[in-house]
Amino acid sequence: MKALHRFYLVVHRDPLLVVCAAFLLLVVAFAMVGIHYTGYRYDEISDASLLPPSHAHWFGTDINGHDLLTRTLFGARISLFVAAVGTLVSLTIGVSYGMISGYVGGRVDNIMMRIVEIIYSLPTLVLVIVMVTSLEDHVASLLKSLGLPGSYARLILLFLFLGLTQWLTMARIIRGQVLVLKQQPFVQASLALGQSHARILWQHLLPNLSGMIIVYLTLTIPSIMLDESFLSFLGVGVQAPLASWGTLVSDAAFLINPIRLYWWMLIFPGGLMTLTLLALNFLGDGLRDALDPRVRK
Amino acid sequence: MSAIILRRLLQAIPVLFIVVSLTCLLVRSAPGSPFSTEKKIPAEIMAELEKQYDLNGTMLHQYLQYMGKVVRGDLGISTQYRNRTVKEIIAQALPVSMVLGSVAYLLALFFGITLGGLAAVRHNHLGDRLIMLWALLGISVPSFVLAPMMVMLFAIKLNLLPVAGWGSPDQIILPAICLSVPFAAAIARLTRGSLLEVLKLDFVRTARAKGLSENAVLFRHALKVAILPIIGYSGPAAAGILTGSIVIETLFGIPGIGPFFVNSALNRDPFMTSGVVLVFSSFLIFFNLLADILYFIVDRRVKIE
Numbered sequence: 001m002k003a004l005h006r007f008y009l010v011v012h013r014d015p016l017l018v019v020c021a022a023f024l025l026l027v028v029a030f031a032m033v034g035i036h037y038t039g040y041r042y043d044e045i046s047d048a049s050l051l052p053p054s055h056a057h058w059f060g061t062d063i064n065g066h067d068l069l070t071r072t073l074f075g076a077r078i079s080l081f082v083a084a085v086g087t088l089v090s091l092t093i094g095v096s097y098g099m100i101s102g103y104v105g106g107r108v109d110n111i112m113m114r115i116v117e118i119i120y121s122l123p124t125l126v127l128v129i130v131m132v133t134s135l136e137d138h139v140a141s142l143l144k145s146l147g148l149p150g151s152y153a154r155l156i157l158l159f160l161f162l163g164l165t166q167w168l169t170m171a172r173i174i175r176g177q178v179l180v181l182k183q184q185p186f187v188q189a190s191l192a193l194g195q196s197h198a199r200i201l202w203q204h205l206l207p208n209l210s211g212m213i214i215v216y217l218t219l220t221i222p223s224i225m226l227d228e229s230f231l232s233f234l235g236v237g238v239q240a241p242l243a244s245w246g247t248l249v250s251d252a253a254f255l256i257n258p259i260r261l262y263w264w265m266l267i268f269p270g271g272l273m274t275l276t277l278l279a280l281n282f283l284g285d286g287l288r289d290a291l292d293p294r295v296r297k
Numbered sequence: 298m299s300a301i302i303l304r305r306l307l308q309a310i311p312v313l314f315i316v317v318s319l320t321c322l323l324v325r326s327a328p329g330s331p332f333s334t335e336k337k338i339p340a341e342i343m344a345e346l347e348k349q350y351d352l353n354g355t356m357l358h359q360y361l362q363y364m365g366k367v368v369r370g371d372l373g374i375s376t377q378y379r380n381r382t383v384k385e386i387i388a389q390a391l392p393v394s395m396v397l398g399s400v401a402y403l404l405a406l407f408f409g410i411t412l413g414g415l416a417a418v419r420h421n422h423l424g425d426r427l428i429m430l431w432a433l434l435g436i437s438v439p440s441f442v443l444a445p446m447m448v449m450l451f452a453i454k455l456n457l458l459p460v461a462g463w464g465s466p467d468q469i470i471l472p473a474i475c476l477s478v479p480f481a482a483a484i485a486r487l488t489r490g491s492l493l494e495v496l497k498l499d500f501v502r503t504a505r506a507k508g509l510s511e512n513a514v515l516f517r518h519a520l521k522v523a524i525l526p527i528i529g530y531s532g533p534a535a536a537g538i539l540t541g542s543i544v545i546e547t548l549f550g551i552p553g554i555g556p557f558f559v560n561s562a563l564n565r566d567p568f569m570t571s572g573v574v575l576v577f578s579s580f581l582i583f584f585n586l587l588a589d590i591l592y593f594i595v596d597r598r599v600k601i602e
Contacts, residue, residue: 118312121532121585123577125540126558127316130570133562134323141328226439233441233544234559246441253445253548258453258460266449270442277437285433 009290017286020279027276031076040067042074043241053264060264062251071243072269078244079273082159083225089163090170090220095213097167098174099201103182113175116168124165125227129236132157154239158231162224170216177212181205211291218284222277229273245273302590309582313575320574321363324567325356331376331565350374352567363568367575373568377561383572386557391576393463394546394553398538400469401476405534408477409484410527414520416485417492428485435482441544444475448548461550472549476541480534487530492523521595528592532585539577 011017035042046065053060059068101112135157140150181187182205190200231237232246233253240247252265332338332346347353351362351373366373372383416428451471452460462468495501496519504514543555554573561569 118308121536121582122312122316123536123539123574123581126543126574126577127320129559129562130320130323130574134327134565137328138326222437229439230441230540230544234547235563236559249439249442249445253441256445256448256453256460261449261453263449266442266445270439270446274434274438274442277439278434281433281437 014286017283020283020286023279024276024283027076027272028080031073031080035070035073035077038067038070038073040070042066042070042243044070050262050265059268060262062248062265063255068248068264068268071248072245072272075243075245075248075269076272076276078155078238078242079225079228079246082155082162082228082238082244083221086159086163086166086224086228087217087220089159090165090167090224091213091217093164094167094170094216095174095206095209098171099178099205099209101171102175102178103197103201103205105179105182109175113172116171119165120168125230128161128165128227129231129234131161132231132236151239151242154237155242158228158237159224162227166220166224166227170213170220173212173216174209177209178205181208215284215288215291218280218287222280222284225273225277225280245269249273298590298593302586305586305589309579309586312582313578316578317367317571317575318360318364321567321571322356322360324562324565324570325352325359327565331567350376350568352376363571367571372572372575375561375566375569377564377566377569378557383568386569387554387572387576390552390554390557393551394542394555397469397472397476397546397551397553398535398542400473401480401538401542402535404473404477405480405484405538406527408481410488410520410524412481413485413488414492414515416489417496418515420493425489429489432482432485435478436486438478440475440479440541441548443478444472444545444548447471447475461548463549463551468549472545472551476538476545479541480537483534484527484530487526488523491526492519495519495523498522525592525596528588528595531588531591532581535584535588536581539581 044066046061048057048061049063049065051057051061057067057069059072062068062071097112097116101109132154136153139157140153143153143156144150187200187204190204195203228237229244229246229249232244233250235250238244238247248269249266252262252269255262255265331350331352332343338346344353351366352359354362363373370384372387374380374382375386378386412428412432416425416432419425448460448471451457458471459465459468501514501519504518505511509518542553543559545551546553546555547559554576557569558573558577560566561573
């Protein structure tokens, strides 16, 4: 409740946060529901290729005659989905890793944090590229043996490995908080009453960390989204017939030529993506200012 | 100090070993041979090819052979760019990436610190708001969205700069700017935040009280302390610029190491991929170490563990 009240205070002070949140909800709603009312399917090919925006195609069409509005919304759906699942993966790892490291302390803490530092100093996105390209066939054949389409292999690898690379900051923050929290009298009291360590972590420490988790969650979503579209742009991410904002922008970027500009192919998906990232970052910043005790006002 | 540096360098060896082993084994574990094409290659020719590139025998045998070569400084032959050694390709492409990366890094530092400092000095004024808005936009616009927009505007519409390519000085401007924007923005946010904290400290008040000009307070005293988080950020920034350059090089047709890497990963070129991963990882580990040393030199209060 305290967190909720603080949240209200933040919103009260900075009404732009509400605008950002509303915008994000709108994007999600359009990607999930609105996409069915555009009059086209996302994989519907037509002869009307590379048409500028018009009444029939609000965002124009791409080289295969896809309606770009439908494609952009479909791309939003995939990008949001990968970001959401990837964030969940990173949240699970980051929170449990940070809590264990901070709670156990001592040598274990030292080694665990050393590992985080080492991973920090590696080109993780480059390693993700290696993982995705070399494991995609294994995963695709596994999916086929389960009766699922193999084209989802990349998607699964993406949220798994992007989640696996984005937990470091969360782990560090959580660990720092746990180091402080475990000195508090209520933890000592629970220990004295004979509660198990697992229950203390789950029942007493986790609720105290929730504000922090929400803040860094809001900041993890845009970075996973950015990484996903980065990989998709390079052709290592989502593949046709699926599309994400990254693949849509890459379609546009490689059509750039001095004779004719297909600006709508770049502006619409790229612009919507930028606005979404902007809203998420703004929201994350605002929440951090309000909920992170380490940020001084 | 030197003992710490030595320990960190020694620690880097097992890390690099694990990363390279993992890459090499993963790429080799993918089904299909790096030589498979649309046409079916006869089994004898395939066997001969694999022998020529040291890709025959069991996985363990191949792995040990490769690691043995890496230790002696031989990175093997690329299967995708036939008849060229990985070392040759890297030696040719790495300087290009280094030039682009360093220019972008310097741009990011210069604009980041200047704008961040300006915002802190003009705290809560219009200038501050505008700079922070720009910075938020800067960390939000993906470089691969910014770059094509800049190309459309400055290269095609206004015809001021070349669309793509590498070699002449004007060809570096657009890619370097596009690569540096997110990091300039991040550095500006860091500088502003840290400078605002520092300007509240006692020693700044003392400096003002003894009659120093505002410029002297800012540049000779405050900035020296406020710069610490930026040094701390220099490692992640280097990693970001390194990965970011892959996209920028692909977009602008720059013969750097990025496009080679993506192609080799997509085409299952085991030695080229491992070689680039080795170079990237060692560069970043080394850069992080340098940043830590610099941090230590600037801030005598910090003890390196």
